[in-house]
Amino acid sequence: MDTLKQSRRFKGVSRFMLAMTLWIGLSLGLNSILVSAQTVTPSSQFYVTDRSNVLNQSVSNHILSINQQFEKTIEKPQIAVVTIPTLDGMDIETFAVEQFESMALGNKDYDNGVLILLATEDREIRIEVGYGLEGILNDAKVGRILDASMNELRVGSYSQAMKDIFNQVVLQVQQEYGYEDALNGQVPMVSEEVEENGIWFTVVVVVGVMIYFGACKMMGLSTFEALYLLSAFTNSSNSSRTSSSRSSGGGGRSGGGGASRNF
Known part of the structure; x- marks a missing residue:
């Protein structure tokens, strides 16, 4: 009886594995077809x-x-x-x-x-x-x-x-x-000259940093504490952007x- 159950279980697992293999194969094949359909075959001149x-x-x-x-x-x-x-x-x-x-x-x-x-x-x-x-x-x-x-x-x-x-x-x-x-x-x-909007961005950043350190001083924070908070915020922001970039492909x-x- 136990042998019969094991045999049935084995057949069930085998069918599942076969189905998964077929599904993966079909998925990969379909993806390949879709990609080839979306891209353009180069002309005989290639370039x-x-x-x-x-x-x-x-x-x-x-x-x-x-x-x-x-x-x-x-x-x-x-x-x-x-x-x-x-x-x-x-x-x-x-x-x-x-x-x-x-x-x-x-x-x-x-x-x-x-x-x-x-x-x-x-x-x-x-x-x-x-x-x-x-x-x-x-x-x-x-x-x-x-x-x-x-x-x-x-x-x-x-x-x-x-x-x-x-x-x-x-x-x-x-x-x-x-x-x-x-x-x-x-x-x-x-031209490799810096564009005007790039200059304005730099000005905004500098002014923002000055305001930040001024506010920290008013709150009684030391320069070290202000830098630590700024570093922590920057690292958190960069981590968030990196995650978003990876997900976009x-x-x-x-x-x-x-x-x-x-x-």
Whole structure:
């Protein structure tokens, strides 16, 4: 009798394990299908995939030519441009990471790919940066590069905007690896000057700190106690922001660096 019960229990566990295995397999398979459906298959030219048909031939040739020059280097960085009509409800950060990885952009030894993604109907654009280039193409700098082309994007001058953005990325990559200027000195680098709103932010922080220490002094707290409280508050705030950032996703092998804009 005990043997019969054990046999039934074993069969029940086996069926459960089989069902779980099938469920996991189907889930992974479905996820793979969904990801492949959401990303765009690169064109035969690879570096330029213009699904929105907004890039003229001159700009496409320019992007191809620069990348072909990079192919001859040791580092072999890759800068791909992809335009699509719509993200189909997906956020551009997630789409860009998946597109980046589906294309396996950049040299695997340097992780130095860059994706410039434009969704024309959604009026969104993003530069996704590989981990190996995040030092030279940090989020703030990438944001400035996009900001410099906002006027062209807003009026629909997509070819010019994408060329300008591409050229700015090229300048940064050349600087990182010490390449000769493939643009022959004809393209100035986007200004690195501190923007006015950045100055005002600094002023507000300084004034806020002065008010804080003044209030602490009125309450009879020592400088050490005031600094301790400020440190405790800062650490708590940073911990909260880190948790939120992790839950938003958007990292992976692309490094998760870059910037997005609506226009």
